[in-house]
Amino acid sequence: MNRRIRSAFAVALTATLIATVPQAPAQAQDEHAKPSVISLPDGFQPEGIAAAGTYAYFGSRATGAIHRADLISGEAEQLSPAxxxxSLGLKVDPLGRLFVSGGTAGDARVIDTRTGDVLARYQFASAPTFVNDVVLTREAAYFTDSNKPVLYRLPLGRDGALPPADGFTTIPLTGAYQQIGTGVNLNGIAQTPDGEALIVVQSNTGTLFRVDPATGVSTTVDVPGYTFTNGDGLLLVGRTLYVVQNRLNQIAVVELNTAGTAGTVTGTITDQDFDVPTTVAMALGRLYLPNARFTTPPTPTTPYTVVAVRPL
Incomplete structure (x- = not known):
C-alpha cells in the first residue's frame, strides 16, 4: 500500500470511528455542565432572585446582603454588604442595575451590579409596611406592599434615568382587590403578555389580579378551578405565567390570554430539592428558585440552596 493510499485510508477510518462513537446531545452536555443545586452561605435566608446572563442575584431577608452566583460554576460571592x-424581591435591568425591595424598611434600593454601589434609595412608606416584590417595565419599576393595598411606581426617564429620592408615586388599588387582615396580601408582580397592565398575586387568598397601572383599578384574573394558595413570586415568559406556591413546594404554570384577563393552569412543577421556594427567574433555559426554608428555624449555620428546574 503506497503512502497516499495509506493516508486516505487513515482519514476514512478516523471519520468512521468518530461517526460511530456515541455522542451526548449538546443539550444534555450543557445541562450536565450546569449545577442543579447551588449553595448559598449558611444562615443567609434568601428570598428574592434576579438573573442576567450567566449570573443570578440573591437577597437576604435577614441582613439585606446581596450575593451573586455564577450559574455555570456554582460559585457565589457577596456583591453588597448587609x-x-x-432585601426581598429583585429585578435587574439591561443597564446592570439591581432593583431591590426593602421589606419592613418600606424602601427600595438600586444597586450597581458591577461595583455593588447603591445608586439610589427610595423611602416609600413607614410601618406597617412590607415592600415585597418588583417588576420592571420600559417606563417604570412597580413594587408591591404586602401590608398595604397599594403599588409604588418608580418612573424611569430617558435612557433609564432614575428619579430623585421623592420622585415616586403611590397607586391605591381599587375594584376587585380587597385587603384581608394583617397577614401577607400582595406579593409577586409581573406584566400582562401585552404589556398593558400588571398582574399581582394575593398570597392569603390565592387570587390573581390584573391591575391598570394608570388608575389602580383591579379585576380578578379568571383561572377556572384553581386557587394559587401561598402564591409568591411571579414570572412571565411569553404568555406563560409561572406562579411560585412557596409552602406547597410547587410552581403553577398558567397559560394566559394576551390581555392577562384569563388563563388556564396547564401543569405544575415540583422537585425533591424544593424547600419552600419563594421567587423564580429564568436563565440558561432553566428556572432558578431560592429555598427560603420558612418551615425550618433559622440559625447562623442553617444551609440554604438555589434549585434549577426545567420549565414546562
Whole structure:
C-alpha cells in the first residue's frame, strides 16, 4: 500500500470511528455542565432572585446582603454588604442595575451590579409596611406592599434615568382587590403578555389580579378551578405565567390570554430539592428558585440552596 493510499485510508477510518462513537446531545452536555443545586452561605435566608446572563442575584431577608452566583460554576460571592433591613424581591435591568425591595424598611434600593454601589434609595412608606416584590417595565419599576393595598411606581426617564429620592408615586388599588387582615396580601408582580397592565398575586387568598397601572383599578384574573394558595413570586415568559406556591413546594404554570384577563393552569412543577421556594427567574433555559426554608428555624449555620428546574 503506497503512502497516499495509506493516508486516505487513515482519514476514512478516523471519520468512521468518530461517526460511530456515541455522542451526548449538546443539550444534555450543557445541562450536565450546569449545577442543579447551588449553595448559598449558611444562615443567609434568601428570598428574592434576579438573573442576567450567566449570573443570578440573591437577597437576604435577614441582613439585606446581596450575593451573586455564577450559574455555570456554582460559585457565589457577596456583591453588597448587609444593611440591617431585608432585601426581598429583585429585578435587574439591561443597564446592570439591581432593583431591590426593602421589606419592613418600606424602601427600595438600586444597586450597581458591577461595583455593588447603591445608586439610589427610595423611602416609600413607614410601618406597617412590607415592600415585597418588583417588576420592571420600559417606563417604570412597580413594587408591591404586602401590608398595604397599594403599588409604588418608580418612573424611569430617558435612557433609564432614575428619579430623585421623592420622585415616586403611590397607586391605591381599587375594584376587585380587597385587603384581608394583617397577614401577607400582595406579593409577586409581573406584566400582562401585552404589556398593558400588571398582574399581582394575593398570597392569603390565592387570587390573581390584573391591575391598570394608570388608575389602580383591579379585576380578578379568571383561572377556572384553581386557587394559587401561598402564591409568591411571579414570572412571565411569553404568555406563560409561572406562579411560585412557596409552602406547597410547587410552581403553577398558567397559560394566559394576551390581555392577562384569563388563563388556564396547564401543569405544575415540583422537585425533591424544593424547600419552600419563594421567587423564580429564568436563565440558561432553566428556572432558578431560592429555598427560603420558612418551615425550618433559622440559625447562623442553617444551609440554604438555589434549585434549577426545567420549565414546562
Amino acid at each position: 444593611t440591617g433591613t431585608p
